[in-house]
Amino acid sequence: MVEYHVSYPYEYNNITEMSGDSDLIIKGYVTESKTIGDINGHELLFTDYTIKVTDVYKGKLSVNEIVVKQTGANVYGLKRKIQEDPLMTKDVTMILFLKEYEKNKYFIIGGPQGRFEIHDDKIYSLGEIHASVKIMTKHLVTQGISIEELELNIK
Numbered sequence: 001m002v003e004y005h006v007s008y009p010y011e012y013n014n015i016t017e018m019s020g021d022s023d024l025i026i027k028g029y030v031t032e033s034k035t036i037g038d039i040n041g042h043e044l045l046f047t048d049y050t051i052k053v054t055d056v057y058k059g060k061l062s063v064n065e066i067v068v069k070q071t072g073a074n075v076y077g078l079k080r081k082i083q084e085d086p087l088m089t090k091d092v093t094m095i096l097f098l099k100e101y102e103k104n105k106y107f108i109i110g111g112p113q114g115r116f117e118i119h120d121d122k123i124y125s126l127g128e129i130h131a132s133v134k135i136m137t138k139h140l141v142t143q144g145i146s147i148e149e150l151e152l153n154i155k
Contacts, residue, residue: 012113013139015153021109022097024059024066025154027118027147028052030090031065035073045073045080048105049088051096055147057154059098067105068096084136085112086126093118095150112136123150 012018019025032050037043049068053061070088072081081087088094097114098106108114112126112133119129122144127137 010110011136011139012110015140015150016155018097018109018114018140019058019154021099022058022114023100024061024096024098024106025057026051026053026059026061026066026096026098027055027057027093028066028096029054029093030088033088035075036069037073044071045075046071047073047087054093057095057151061104063104066098068098069101069105069107071111082111084133086130086132088115095123113140116140116142119144122146 028051030049031052034048035045036048037045047070049070051066051068053064053066068088071085072079072087074087079087095116095118097109099109100106113136115126116123117126117129123142123146124144125137125140125142127134128141128143
């Protein structure tokens with residue numbers, strides 16, 4: 001495994017602040033992934049994830065699937081990833097705070113800060129699920145809020 005470390009230009013203090021910077025906030029899950037970049041070279045790789053959108057909390061969509069780009073990839077059993085931003089996986093329902101860079105193509109704002117997971121109908125920051133992300137999401141701890149509570153914080 002090759003791990004990279006990054007620093008993000010902005011640390012969000014709460015969900016409301018993040019929602020202000022987002023073009024789109026959705027609930028969804030990964031259906032497919034595709035590695036982008038030279039898999040035999042030494043350049044940083046990316047993964048384009050196809051996300052099935054089940055709910056939209058901010059923004060408008062005319063499609064039910066979007067592409068979300070994440071830095072890192074799992075190629076031939078070798079992971080190249082940002083230590084503080086675990087690669088997305090199938091079968092995990094997420095809340096994503098997104099910025100559009102091309103029609104129906106997005107990146108997650110603040111890296112791991114803009115990605116939450118849903119477990120037992122409760123929403124958790126990525127740092128509450130993955131210890132490696134804890135420091136990056138320290139202001140975004142939810143302790144398992146409901147969708148209704150999340151919607152109260154979206155502007």
